[in-house]
Amino acid sequence: MTTIPYKSYLEPQGKYTGLLDWLTSTDHKRIGLMYMYAIGIFFIIGVLLGLLMRIELFKPGETIMGPQTYNGIFTVHGVIMIFMVVIPGLSAVFGNLFMPIQIGAKDVAFPKLNLLSWYIFMAGAILAVLSQFTGNGPPDTGWTFYAPYSTQTGTNVLMAVTAAFVLGFSSILTGLNFIVTIHRMRAPGMTWFKMPLFPWALYSTAWIQLLATPIVGITLLMLIAERVFKIGFFDPALGGDPILFQHLFWIYSHPAVYVMILPAMGVITEIIPTFCQRRIFGYKAIALSSIAIAGVGYLVWGHHMYTSGMSFTARWIFSFLTFIVAVPSAIKVFNWVATMYKGSIALKTPFLYALAFIFLFMIGGLTGLSLGSLATDVYVHDTAYVVAHFHYIIFGGMGFAFFAALHYWFPKMYGKMYNQKIADIAWLILFFGFNMLYFPQFVLGLQGLPRRYYDYMPQFETGEVLSTIGGFVLFIGIIMMITNLIIAARNGPQAPDNPWGGKTLEWTIPSPPPMENFDTPPVVSKEPYDYE
Amino acid sequence: MSDVAIKHDEHRDDLGAKLGMWLFIFTELLLFGGLFLVYAVYRDIYAEDFHLGALQLNVTLGTLNTVVLLISSMTVAMSITAIQRGNKKLSMQLVLLTVLLACVFLVNKYFEWGAKFEHDLYPGSDLVLQFKRGSIIFFGLYFFMTGLHMFHVVIGMVVLMVMWFKLKNTTINKDDNVLLENGGLYWHLVDLIWIFLFPLLYLVT
Structure with a gap:
């Protein structure tokens, strides 16, 4: 038996030094960090584009840009945020960083494939960014690429669609890797129901990635074929049907929403027992509700298309299924709250983010139900109400969960502790700014403000101004949070191995972890949240 | 447990x-x-046009290609058995034969597509429009x-050629041949998809 002295994964490992040491590393933690740095940069770009839109909407009429530029910016904002930030976000970053450790493995099942996924992701991301600056201007179709406009507009749709296809491929490979890892590499004694709930969430997510992404892949290929070879899948003049595009697109893109939110729920499920020092309430219900969401979520895509032209039967069935999918989400929320009951709660930064998540996710979820019912949807379809709902789920849900995960696992990732007071203040600013930015848009939407317009009627001005100010407050919060973490990663005080008193396996190893995580493979005999 | 306790051992899980x-x-x-x-939707809407379209396709060439692919699936399966029995030479020959059959498929396809283009039967042509x-x-x-x-056939050929080289330098051998099995599985997939395409496009007249 050979043993090697402890050396953290952040230190240079072998053949190469510096950047090359990282770019050739197949270590799951390093790949996770590389995803995080890339996604962080894309996120900032997306945020800045969002701010530009908010500035444009500060006053009625043309403020800083014309309609064509605005169309380009909301498309780019959508493509970057959806395909490059929120879909890969939690599973590629924290899934890679902590899922193998949590199940007691040394790495994922296919480490080389994992690195390849990162390179494919970067290739797709570079294509997506390039599509904004080459050809005849940035794509102006919205991130949904709806046909027939996307097959006809002269802007650079082709490259953006190719980018989305490539990014999807990366997503499939990550999902495949995670499924095999969870099936084959759990530590001795870790049965399915002794596995922590974050891997459970990632397992469900991975199945969605695997089952849904090929559909958008082929759809985007058909779109490319239509543009390049005039094969009229979606153009009525060539025998096609544009509604078919919407169906195929949402068959993927609705499940994709669960790719975003399921790992977020997994993160929250890890954080709440730790900071309440209490066993999770309803372990099996939470684990299986992830599977249920993944299953039912696959069948609700039609609720994006109530006004597109579908039979009434199809519409009420989709509406019914949409209501069904809310049930497992609610199960999770009730279980989180029940876990807190009689717990010894420590109001630390990760827990604050988790609380914000529950609050914002509930608003997002419930407004989602009012959009899922036929009558109200027809009224608020394509208004700012949808924008507000979507951002409450995606930013308030997935985004805040990402920040929660970041603050929760930061000491483990870098072995350093951040300034918790500044982190708390940043959280407060973020939370306040977020609600100020998006809540007015619910009201504006109900009053009839359509989305995706660079201009608006004067009666909407109060709400738009509030929203823009909120956007800047949010931006200050983000900058403050990131600066605090960067300072901590460089010069923060040493963090202990288990700063929060967590019980899952990642807290049993040194911070930052050594290259292959465990000196001796752990043998699991207890359930993951064994507090009492 | 001593074998798992050694650090940096090669992880292998067939x-x-x-x-x-x-x-x-x-x-x-x-x-x-x-x-x-998509095929199902449009076939339902345009049943008659699909019938007339399928009559334009060359069933003889299609059948020939189906037979070629089926045989190639057999040869790749045989190559796996060969290496499992330790016969490296035979295994390499069978992989090469599979690649050759794939070439035959592509040549047939070239003539088939070529004839279509000659008759202006391609998407976006003045005739088709x-x-x-x-x-x-x-x-x-x-x-x-x-x-x-066809694109998948080409990828499959590249995969098989990689397998051939790995057989040659004994990366794939009697005891460790899961790579070849996986390569074979991919080739079966290429075959299987054609088995679906052939009746859908050529035979449902």
């Missing part, structure tokens, strides 16, 4: 590798599944589906 390959094959089937869905909408879609689907399949 069952896991095969599970990964099966999952990947599943995603490929779903990719084509999207196309089959005068057809009824269902026929335009049929020829669009025909070229897109067989084209995407």
Whole structure:
């Protein structure tokens, strides 16, 4: 038996030094960090584009840009945020960083494939960014690429669609890797129901990635074929049907929403027992509700298309299924709250983010139900109400969960502790700014403000101004949070191995972890949240 | 437990590798599944045009190609058995034979497509654009589906050639041949998709 002295994964490992040491590393933690740095940069770009839109909407009429530029910016904002930030976000970053450790493995099942996924992701991301600056201007179709406009507009749709296809491929490979890892590499004694709930969430997510992404892949290929070879899948003049595009697109893109939110729920499920020092309430219900969401979520895509032209039967069935999918989400929320009951709660930064998540996710979820019912949807379809709902789920849900995960696992990732007071203040600013930015848009939407317009009627001005100010407050919060973490990663005080008193396996190893995580493979005999 | 306690030992899990390959094959089937869905929708709408379109296709060449692919699936399966029995030379020959059969498929396809182009039967041609909408879609689907399949044939050939080199330098050997099995699985997938395409496009007249 050979043993090697402890050396953290952040230190240079072998053949190469510096950047090359990282770019050739197949270590799951390093790949996770590389995803995080890339996604962080894309996120900032997306945020800045969002701010530009908010500035444009500060006053009625043309403020800083014309309609064509605005169309380009909301498309780019959508493509970057959806395909490059929120879909890969939690599973590629924290899934890679902590899922193998949590199940007691040394790495994922296919480490080389994992690195390849990162390179494919970067290739797709570079294509997506390039599509904004080459050809005849940035794509102006919205991130949904709806046909027939996307097959006809002269802007650079082709490259953006190719980018989305490539990014999807990366997503499939990550999902495949995670499924095999969870099936084959759990530590001795870790049965399915002794596995922590974050891997459970990632397992469900991975199945969605695997089952849904090929559909958008082929759809985007058909779109490319239509543009390049005039094969009229979606153009009525060539025998096609544009509604078919919407169906195929949402068959993927609705499940994709669960790719975003399921790992977020997994993160929250890890954080709440730790900071309440209490066993999770309803372990099996939470684990299986992830599977249920993944299953039912696959069948609700039609609720994006109530006004597109579908039979009434199809519409009420989709509406019914949409209501069904809310049930497992609610199960999770009730279980989180029940876990807190009689717990010894420590109001630390990760827990604050988790609380914000529950609050914002509930608003997002419930407004989602009012959009899922036929009558109200027809009224608020394509208004700012949808924008507000979507951002409450995606930013308030997935985004805040990402920040929660970041603050929760930061000491483990870098072995350093951040300034918790500044982190708390940043959280407060973020939370306040977020609600100020998006809540007015619910009201504006109900009053009839359509989305995706660079201009608006004067009666909407109060709400738009509030929203823009909120956007800047949010931006200050983000900058403050990131600066605090960067300072901590460089010069923060040493963090202990288990700063929060967590019980899952990642807290049993040194911070930052050594290259292959465990000196001796752990043998699991207890359930993951064994507090009492 | 001493074998797992050694650090930096090579992780090997044949069952896991095969599970990964099966999952990947599943995603490929779903990719084509999207196309089959589109095919089903349009065939339902334009049943008669699809019937007339299918009459234009060369069933003889299609049948020949089906036979060629089926045989190639057999040869790749035989190569796996060969290496499992330790016969490296035979295994390499069989892989090479599979690649040759794939070439035969592509040559046939070249003549088939070539004839279509000669008769102006390709998407976006002046002739096709005068057809009824269902026929335009049929020829669009025909070229897109067989084209995407052809692309997979080419990838499969590259995979098989990699297998050949790995057999040559004994990376794949009697005891460690899961790579060849996975390569073979991919080739079976290429075959399987054609088995679906052939009746859908050529035979349902």
